[in-house]
Amino acid sequence: MHITNVISQYFGKFARFEFPAFIQTIINSAYVKFLGLNMSEFRNPKFYKSLNDLFTRELAIPREIEKADNLFISPTDSLITQCGKIEKELALQIKGMEYSIEELLTYNCAENFHKMHDGDYMNFYLSPKDYHRYHAPIDFEVKRLLHVPGKLYPVNLKYLNKQIDLFIENERVILECIYKEKLFYMVFVGALNVGQMVFEFEPKVETNCDTNEIKIYEYEDLKVEQGDCLGYFKMGSTVVMLWEKDFVKLENLLGTNVKFGELIAKM
Incomplete structure:
Protein backbone atom coordinates (compact mmCIF):
# COMPACT_ATOMS: atom_id res chain seq x y z
CA MET A 1 0.00 0.00 0.00
CA HIS A 2 1.33 3.44 -0.96
CA ILE A 3 2.23 5.90 1.82
CA THR A 4 -0.54 8.27 0.64
CA ASN A 5 -3.13 5.56 1.30
CA VAL A 6 -1.72 4.86 4.77
CA ILE A 7 -1.77 8.56 5.71
CA SER A 8 -5.33 8.85 4.42
CA GLN A 9 -6.48 5.84 6.42
CA TYR A 10 -5.09 7.28 9.67
CA PHE A 11 -6.58 10.69 8.98
CA GLY A 12 -9.85 8.97 8.14
CA LYS A 13 -9.93 7.33 11.59
CA PHE A 14 -9.48 10.74 13.21
CA ALA A 15 -12.15 12.31 10.98
CA ARG A 16 -14.66 9.55 11.81
CA PHE A 17 -14.06 9.70 15.57
CA GLU A 18 -16.85 11.31 17.57
CA PHE A 19 -15.31 13.36 20.37
CA PRO A 20 -17.36 14.57 23.35
CA ALA A 21 -19.78 17.23 22.15
CA PHE A 22 -17.95 20.27 23.55
CA ILE A 23 -14.60 19.12 22.08
CA GLN A 24 -16.17 18.28 18.71
CA THR A 25 -17.77 21.73 18.60
CA ILE A 26 -14.33 23.32 19.13
CA ILE A 27 -12.79 21.13 16.38
CA ASN A 28 -15.60 21.85 13.93
CA SER A 29 -15.62 25.58 14.62
CA ALA A 30 -11.83 25.76 14.22
CA TYR A 31 -12.04 23.89 10.90
CA VAL A 32 -14.77 26.21 9.62
CA LYS A 33 -12.82 29.31 10.65
CA PHE A 34 -9.43 28.08 9.41
CA LEU A 35 -10.71 27.17 5.93
CA GLY A 36 -13.26 29.95 5.69
CA LEU A 37 -16.26 27.68 5.07
CA ASN A 38 -19.47 29.42 4.07
CA MET A 39 -22.08 27.65 6.22
CA SER A 40 -25.08 29.73 5.12
CA GLU A 41 -26.65 26.73 3.33
CA PHE A 42 -25.81 24.25 6.10
CA ARG A 43 -26.48 23.52 9.74
CA ASN A 44 -24.55 25.08 12.58
CA PRO A 45 -21.06 23.48 12.91
CA LYS A 46 -21.92 22.15 16.37
CA PHE A 47 -24.62 19.95 14.80
CA TYR A 48 -22.03 17.64 13.19
CA LYS A 49 -20.86 14.75 15.37
CA SER A 50 -17.48 14.31 13.64
CA LEU A 51 -15.26 16.00 11.09
CA ASN A 52 -16.49 13.39 8.64
CA ASP A 53 -20.06 14.57 9.17
CA LEU A 54 -18.93 18.14 8.54
CA PHE A 55 -16.97 17.19 5.39
CA THR A 56 -19.92 15.32 3.90
CA ARG A 57 -22.62 17.75 5.05
CA GLU A 58 -25.92 17.88 3.15
CA LEU A 59 -27.51 21.11 2.03
CA ALA A 60 -29.88 22.27 4.76
CA ILE A 61 -31.50 24.60 2.25
CA PRO A 62 -32.16 22.76 -1.05
CA ARG A 63 -31.03 24.61 -4.16
CA GLU A 64 -33.55 25.43 -6.82
CA ILE A 65 -32.48 23.62 -9.99
CA GLU A 66 -34.04 24.62 -13.30
CA LYS A 67 -34.19 21.23 -14.97
CA ALA A 68 -33.74 20.97 -18.73
CA ASP A 69 -33.20 17.93 -20.94
CA ASN A 70 -30.67 19.65 -23.21
Missing part, protein backbone atom coordinates in the same frame (compact mmCIF):
# COMPACT_ATOMS: atom_id res chain seq x y z
CA LEU A 71 -28.41 21.25 -20.60
CA PHE A 72 -25.67 19.84 -18.38
CA ILE A 73 -25.36 21.40 -14.93
CA SER A 74 -22.32 21.31 -12.68
CA PRO A 75 -22.33 18.16 -10.53
CA THR A 76 -20.33 19.89 -7.77
CA ASP A 77 -19.25 23.08 -6.09
CA SER A 78 -15.73 23.36 -7.49
CA LEU A 79 -13.04 25.18 -9.46
CA ILE A 80 -12.80 24.40 -13.17
CA THR A 81 -9.07 23.72 -13.44
CA GLN A 82 -9.12 22.69 -17.11
CA CYS A 83 -11.59 22.05 -19.92
CA GLY A 84 -11.70 21.81 -23.69
CA LYS A 85 -11.35 19.37 -26.56
CA ILE A 86 -9.88 15.91 -26.20
CA GLU A 87 -7.04 15.94 -28.74
CA LYS A 88 -7.42 12.45 -30.21
CA GLU A 89 -7.16 10.66 -26.84
CA LEU A 90 -5.30 13.26 -24.77
CA ALA A 91 -6.72 15.73 -22.24
CA LEU A 92 -5.09 18.15 -19.80
CA GLN A 93 -4.94 17.77 -16.02
CA ILE A 94 -3.55 21.31 -15.97
CA LYS A 95 -1.99 23.55 -18.62
CA GLY A 96 1.02 21.76 -20.14
CA MET A 97 0.30 18.42 -18.40
CA GLU A 98 -1.41 15.91 -20.68
CA TYR A 99 -2.85 12.56 -19.74
CA SER A 100 -4.36 9.71 -21.72
CA ILE A 101 -8.10 9.26 -21.32
CA GLU A 102 -7.63 5.64 -22.39
CA GLU A 103 -5.35 5.06 -19.39
CA LEU A 104 -7.74 7.01 -17.19
CA LEU A 105 -10.71 4.85 -18.21
CA THR A 106 -8.62 1.62 -18.34
CA TYR A 107 -8.77 -1.14 -20.94
CA ASN A 108 -12.17 -2.17 -19.57
CA CYS A 109 -13.70 0.69 -21.58
CA ALA A 110 -11.73 -0.01 -24.75
CA GLU A 111 -14.85 -0.64 -26.85
CA ASN A 112 -15.79 3.04 -26.37
CA PHE A 113 -12.41 4.72 -26.85
CA HIS A 114 -13.17 5.66 -30.47
CA LYS A 115 -16.26 7.58 -29.38
CA MET A 116 -14.29 9.70 -26.94
CA HIS A 117 -11.53 10.72 -29.35
CA ASP A 118 -11.89 14.44 -30.21
CA GLY A 119 -14.69 14.77 -27.67
CA ASP A 120 -14.81 17.24 -24.76
CA TYR A 121 -13.71 17.23 -21.14
CA MET A 122 -13.97 19.31 -17.98
CA ASN A 123 -12.10 18.96 -14.66
CA PHE A 124 -13.77 19.99 -11.39
CA TYR A 125 -11.53 20.47 -8.33
CA LEU A 126 -13.21 20.37 -4.92
CA SER A 127 -11.11 22.04 -2.22
CA PRO A 128 -11.44 20.99 1.45
CA LYS A 129 -13.76 23.95 2.05
CA ASP A 130 -16.23 23.03 -0.72
CA TYR A 131 -19.55 21.18 -0.45
CA HIS A 132 -18.45 17.57 -1.00
CA ARG A 133 -21.51 15.94 -2.51
CA TYR A 134 -21.82 15.20 -6.22
CA HIS A 135 -25.02 15.22 -8.23
CA ALA A 136 -26.41 14.08 -11.57
CA PRO A 137 -25.61 16.74 -14.21
CA ILE A 138 -28.53 15.62 -16.39
CA ASP A 139 -31.09 12.79 -16.57
CA PHE A 140 -29.10 9.70 -17.53
CA GLU A 141 -28.75 5.94 -17.25
CA VAL A 142 -25.81 4.38 -15.42
CA LYS A 143 -24.53 1.43 -17.44
CA ARG A 144 -21.42 0.53 -15.43
CA LEU A 145 -19.39 1.55 -12.41
CA LEU A 146 -15.67 0.76 -12.36
CA HIS A 147 -13.63 1.02 -9.18
CA VAL A 148 -9.91 1.40 -9.98
CA PRO A 149 -7.59 1.20 -6.93
CA GLY A 150 -4.55 3.46 -6.86
CA LYS A 151 -2.55 6.02 -4.90
CA LEU A 152 -3.97 9.07 -3.15
CA TYR A 153 -1.79 11.99 -4.14
CA PRO A 154 -3.21 15.45 -3.37
CA VAL A 155 -5.14 16.92 -6.31
CA ASN A 156 -4.64 20.62 -5.56
CA LEU A 157 -3.11 23.00 -8.12
CA LYS A 158 0.40 22.51 -6.75
CA TYR A 159 0.31 18.76 -7.34
CA LEU A 160 -1.52 19.07 -10.65
CA ASN A 161 1.43 21.12 -11.86
CA LYS A 162 4.14 18.71 -10.74
CA GLN A 163 2.76 15.15 -10.58
CA ILE A 164 2.68 13.57 -14.05
CA ASP A 165 -0.39 11.41 -14.76
CA LEU A 166 -1.88 12.24 -11.37
CA PHE A 167 -5.43 11.28 -12.39
CA ILE A 168 -4.16 7.97 -13.76
CA GLU A 169 -2.02 7.20 -10.69
CA ASN A 170 -4.78 7.96 -8.19
CA GLU A 171 -7.63 5.73 -7.11
CA ARG A 172 -10.84 6.50 -8.97
CA VAL A 173 -14.40 5.47 -9.61
CA ILE A 174 -15.71 5.66 -13.18
CA LEU A 175 -19.37 5.95 -14.14
CA GLU A 176 -20.30 5.02 -17.70
CA CYS A 177 -23.38 7.06 -18.54
CA ILE A 178 -25.89 7.19 -21.40
CA TYR A 179 -28.09 10.12 -22.35
CA LYS A 180 -30.36 9.52 -25.35
CA GLU A 181 -27.87 7.02 -26.80
CA LYS A 182 -24.97 9.45 -26.30
CA LEU A 183 -22.05 8.45 -24.08
CA PHE A 184 -20.32 10.37 -21.34
CA TYR A 185 -18.16 9.44 -18.38
CA MET A 186 -17.90 10.82 -14.88
CA VAL A 187 -14.60 10.00 -13.19
CA PHE A 188 -14.32 10.57 -9.44
CA VAL A 189 -10.67 10.85 -8.39
CA GLY A 190 -9.60 10.10 -4.81
CA ALA A 191 -7.16 12.32 -2.92
CA LEU A 192 -4.98 12.52 0.18
CA ASN A 193 -6.71 12.54 3.59
CA VAL A 194 -9.52 10.05 4.11
CA GLY A 195 -9.53 9.26 0.37
CA GLN A 196 -12.93 7.63 0.38
CA MET A 197 -15.77 8.01 -2.11
CA VAL A 198 -19.35 6.95 -1.44
CA PHE A 199 -22.02 6.11 -4.02
CA GLU A 200 -25.53 5.96 -2.68
CA PHE A 201 -26.77 3.60 -5.39
CA GLU A 202 -23.86 1.14 -4.93
CA PRO A 203 -22.97 0.40 -1.28
CA LYS A 204 -20.52 -2.35 -2.32
CA VAL A 205 -17.95 0.23 -3.44
CA GLU A 206 -15.25 0.50 -0.77
CA THR A 207 -12.40 2.86 -1.62
CA ASN A 208 -8.99 3.30 0.05
CA CYS A 209 -8.78 -0.32 1.12
CA ASP A 210 -6.03 -2.89 0.64
CA THR A 211 -6.76 -4.16 -2.87
CA ASN A 212 -5.30 -3.87 -6.38
CA GLU A 213 -8.24 -5.45 -8.19
CA ILE A 214 -10.42 -3.41 -10.53
CA LYS A 215 -14.06 -4.11 -9.73
CA ILE A 216 -16.87 -3.63 -12.25
CA TYR A 217 -20.57 -3.31 -11.48
CA GLU A 218 -23.07 -3.47 -14.34
CA TYR A 219 -26.66 -2.23 -14.28
CA GLU A 220 -29.85 -2.58 -16.21
CA ASP A 221 -32.33 0.26 -16.11
CA LEU A 222 -30.54 2.29 -13.41
CA LYS A 223 -31.81 5.80 -14.13
CA VAL A 224 -31.05 8.99 -12.23
CA GLU A 225 -32.60 12.41 -12.57
CA GLN A 226 -30.83 15.73 -12.99
CA GLY A 227 -29.88 17.07 -9.57
CA ASP A 228 -30.08 13.72 -7.75
CA CYS A 229 -27.32 13.18 -5.20
CA LEU A 230 -25.02 10.41 -6.44
CA GLY A 231 -22.76 10.34 -3.39
CA TYR A 232 -19.94 12.24 -1.74
CA PHE A 233 -16.21 12.60 -1.20
CA LYS A 234 -14.88 12.26 2.31
CA MET A 235 -12.57 15.28 1.84
CA GLY A 236 -11.77 17.38 -1.23
CA SER A 237 -11.04 15.81 -4.59
CA THR A 238 -11.71 16.00 -8.33
CA VAL A 239 -14.39 15.01 -10.82
CA VAL A 240 -13.50 14.64 -14.50
CA MET A 241 -16.29 14.65 -17.08
CA LEU A 242 -15.71 13.28 -20.59
CA TRP A 243 -18.20 13.54 -23.46
CA GLU A 244 -18.13 11.71 -26.78
CA LYS A 245 -17.41 13.66 -29.94
CA ASP A 246 -20.06 16.10 -31.19
CA PHE A 247 -22.17 15.75 -28.04
CA VAL A 248 -21.85 19.07 -26.17
CA LYS A 249 -20.65 22.64 -26.42
CA LEU A 250 -18.87 23.63 -23.21
CA GLU A 251 -19.42 26.94 -21.50
CA ASN A 252 -16.29 29.09 -21.17
CA LEU A 253 -15.58 28.35 -17.49
CA LEU A 254 -11.82 27.75 -17.29
CA GLY A 255 -10.44 29.08 -14.01
CA THR A 256 -13.84 29.95 -12.58
CA ASN A 257 -15.66 28.63 -9.52
CA VAL A 258 -18.98 26.95 -10.20
CA LYS A 259 -21.79 25.79 -7.96
CA PHE A 260 -23.76 22.59 -8.24
CA GLY A 261 -26.71 23.40 -10.50
CA GLU A 262 -25.03 26.01 -12.70
CA LEU A 263 -24.87 25.53 -16.47
CA ILE A 264 -21.65 23.94 -17.80
CA ALA A 265 -22.59 22.67 -21.29
CA LYS A 266 -25.32 22.65 -23.92
CA MET A 267 -26.18 19.98 -26.48
